[in-house]
Amino acid sequence: MAAVKPFICIRPRGEMAARTAALPYDVYNRQEACEAVKGNPYSFLNIDRPETQFPAEVDTYDDRVYEKARELLDSQIKEGIYVTDSDPAYYLYELTMDGRSQTGIVACCAVDDYINGVIKKHENTREDKEQDRIRHVDATNAHTGPIFLAYRRQEELKRLVEQAKKEKALYDFVSEDGIRHRVWKIGDPGMVKAVEEAFEKLPAAYIADGHHRAASAVKAGLKRRKENPDYTGKEPFNYFLSVLFPDDELMILPYNRVVKDLNGLEKEGFLKKAEEKFEIHLLGKEAFAPDQKGTFGMYLEGEWYGLKIRPEYESEDPVAGLDVSILQDQLLGPVLGIGDPRTDCRIDFIGGIRGLKELERRADSDMKLAFSMYPTSITELLAVADAGQLMPPKSTWFEPKLRSGLFIHRLS
Template sequence: MAVVKPFLCVRPKQEFVSRVAALPYDVYNRQEACDEVKKEPLSFLKIDRAETQFDDSVDTYDARVYLKAKELLEGMIADGTFVLDEERAYFIYELTMNSRIQTGIVACSSIDDYNNNVIKKHENTRADKEIDRITHVDTCNAQTGPIFLAYRDNIVIDQEVEKARKNDPIYNFTSDDNIKHTVWKISAIDSIDKIQKAFATINEIYIADGHHRAASAVKVGMHRREANPAFTGQEEYNFFLSVLFPDEQLMIMPYNRVVKDLNGDSKEVFFEKVSKYFTIEKKTEKVSPSRKATFGMYFDHEWYLLTASKEIISDDPVKGLDVAILQDNLLAPILGINDPKTDKRIDFVGGIRGLEELERRTGNDMKIAFSMYPTSIGELFAVADADKLMPPKSTWFEPKLRSGIFIHRI
């Protein structure tokens, strides 16, 4: 059973929310983050990425950066930019992108559920990336970026969400990227009770996005338990900020690939090698694959459709993923990309950027591009249920949850 609790939220005053709300900290490099904060001084990015408050002589991971984040957060609470709720509540967070709506419950999830695999993972995490967010959470004494979780649709939760959506929202704004953000608060005791009990009947919840933030929040909680042997398990550090979405509402976009060279082969030799595993059809238009086990390939200003042969398609939840089919039968054996996590010859392009970005990259710093059919949420669940891990860069979720709308103090 999953423990999903209402919480005391720190959140922006209504008049500030559209200015405070920011994309996740890890979608920007340092210069982009600095530019964003300069453009909007209230952006929560100045707290999530407090190196924006220093010149380049101060390292991103300098202790002063985290202390500055704490100072800025406490300052925005003190000056009234943020308000502190006096009652525990759930929130409904609805995002609308191109007329497609996804509606989630903002709540706090249990670090024990994470450790006991009620909350399931499909990615490995990197220690260096964890340390950054561990230090940020621990220093700020707050979780500032929600973890994106998914669950199999539940009728009771759906009913409570629909009931709450009939009320006036507490926030309703459209961000610069044309995503509409609408938030309702659920504080009625009977609704809270029904939602909490409904989640208690759910045995599997899945991390869709935010593995590093989740792992970091859990490790902070575990460290605080060690420092407080008399802990009860109800302290705020035992729970982490989440937005939980029903699976049927989620859309995963493709995560496309670009490669620097043909691994020393001529075009003719490369095509001959590829044809052993895939049929190759030249196309007159851009190729956005419309079904599994097919791939677009852009090379030398021309598009091709690749169709995997039956011999290389697997029923295994990992090996059967399109990203694995391409990696195991083309990128590794033909192009020599054996470890896509570390190989500098490959890069990854989120589907939100479109096929034009693949054409641009091949005309700039890359030689060949591959457009993918997106991984499905069912495939993500199957990998996690099998206690396996997806290959790197398997999923690209849109729209992105904003940071700064909801904060959980620990």
């Protein structure tokens, strides 16, 4: 039973939504973040990545950086850039990309549901990345970047969403990357109660994107519990900001790979070894994106190849049967010597949104060969999480990305 609650939302004043909304903090490095905030003091990225307010010699994790985040948020709330709604509510967040829409319910999920496995994950997290966001949450006393969750489609929630979208939207704007963003508020007490009760019937929710943000939010909540030993469980710090989408509306893009070298092999020797596990066809100059599971594109020395895993190396296991696992276990590891893709500097990962030309560019410049992947499906993601297993790194690339700065949840 999932506890998905309405909350008191801090959100941008209507006409400021387009100026404040920003891509998630973790899609940028420091230099890119500094460029992105130039000319827009109200971009939420200024608050999400407050090191952009300091010269390069100031460390990203300096105490002053986190204090700046708190200062900026508090001052913009005081200035009226953000307003605080008076009543607990849910919100709908619709994103439309290339004619395809997905609508999530903005709400607060329970720390205890994450701990008890009602909210399921499919990736490991890194302590250093968690610590950064824990400090950010602590300094701002707020969750500022929502966790992207999925749930198996439920007819009652679908009906309630359709009903709420008949009202006038709070926000309706198109961001610089062409994504349309629309937001509605569900504030009617009867509707709020119906949404909450519908969520209570869900056996589980799944982290689609934002594992580090989720882990950090939970640890920040547990820290507050230690600091408040008489807590009741109803305090805002027992919940974290989320947007929950039905699984049938989500699209996962491929997460492609590029590799630095052939692990000491000549081209022909490499192809011969690869043929032991894969059927290989030379395709020529035209870029190739796989159109079915178990197939891969490979770009090497100016030519594309089609690879298909031989049947005896397929697997029914939720993790071993993923295409990212097949490529790693049957080719990247044993042939190219990529033992741990998390730490090996000879491999890099390219989000599918970047396209096949980016694979060619990298393989023709600083890398040697590239692999185009068939995307992991949302069904596979849910199966891995249900099995209590973890996906290999860089298995999924979700688009469009949720914007930060449209919804803020205070911990106290």
